[in-house]
Amino acid sequence: MTTSTASATDAHEHAPGEGHGHEGHHHGPAFLAHHFDTPEQQLDSAKLGMWVFLVTEVLMFGGLFAAFILFKSFDTKVFILAHEHLNKVQGGTNTVVLLTSSLTMALAVRSSALGKRAATTNYLLATIACAGIFLVVKYFEYSHKIHDGLLPGDFFANPELPRSAHVFFSLYFMMTGLHGIHVVIGMGLISWVLWRNLRGDFSPEYYTAVDIVGLYWHLVDLIWIYLFPLLYLIG
């Protein structure tokens, strides 16, 4: 066993056609970082790292969800009155927009895997456009809240609702705001992947960045899937 492993390593160190004149004894395809043995190992590490990061994201938002449930249990009637000031149509529209962006992102990853560079570009552009639409709808929602004085803490100035409703809007702005920041960061990441795709970095053998950014974008969608009913729908 030991000898066969050694000979395999040896063969691969000196494999003809590999290396491409890279520095020293760097081996394997160009996208393979020198601290990985194989493309599979590199991909596995990238994916595992991303999933661990996504778990930290889930835990961060999870804390806010727990806070929301806690404060709602303290002041349920006011929370129900306050949630009626959110616009279900705008929230629903944004849900459909985000789900669409998730589809286009998934299709961008798929096109990358198939080596269809132009299609990947189009799907990534569509995803960025959906993210933009989401933020525009969010802008109108926030403007409306600000106009009606539906604001956190001391800024709360709505005459129709009890004063304690400011707690609901603190959580509303914290949760949707943090989610909105994730959407903005996502737009940046997708733009970066788009640029790399246009540059020709990706091939069916290597499209890890598209894959990983896709995972991030789907998580942003996944969090909204819970935010929408929790804030807008449950009375």
Added chain:
Amino acid sequence: MATDPTAVPRHPDDPHTHDPEAHAIAHHVDPLWLYLAVFGALIVLTVVTVAASYVDFGRANTVIAVLIATTKALFVAVYFMHLRHDRRFNALVFVSGLFFLSFLFLFTLADTSTRNDVDDYHGKSTAEPQAAPTSQPSASPASH
């Protein structure tokens, strides 16, 4: 770094591809119709959850909304995030996060949802504090 198509092709007997499963994971591509079907299901579930919000199911409102959201989340995680083709360990990492998050919810709710059930001083249920105070004196000595 420009793409170099010659950089990548690997033979099945290439020492890099000693793990056949890894090869399958990296290159598995689902058909287009599957993505569209999942998207359709997600839209239908969104319509259902919005429609359900106009009907009052009482305490079941939250349960229905969370169940629908979880169904949608599963569709996204399993199909869009490719968990079904991914290494099982990644799914385990994700589920373990949700598992520990459930402790946060469980213990928080176990506290707040039962906080008023027992009166510290009298050891009696105060679950209905709004009950007319005039009727209580006659009932309380008998029950405890």
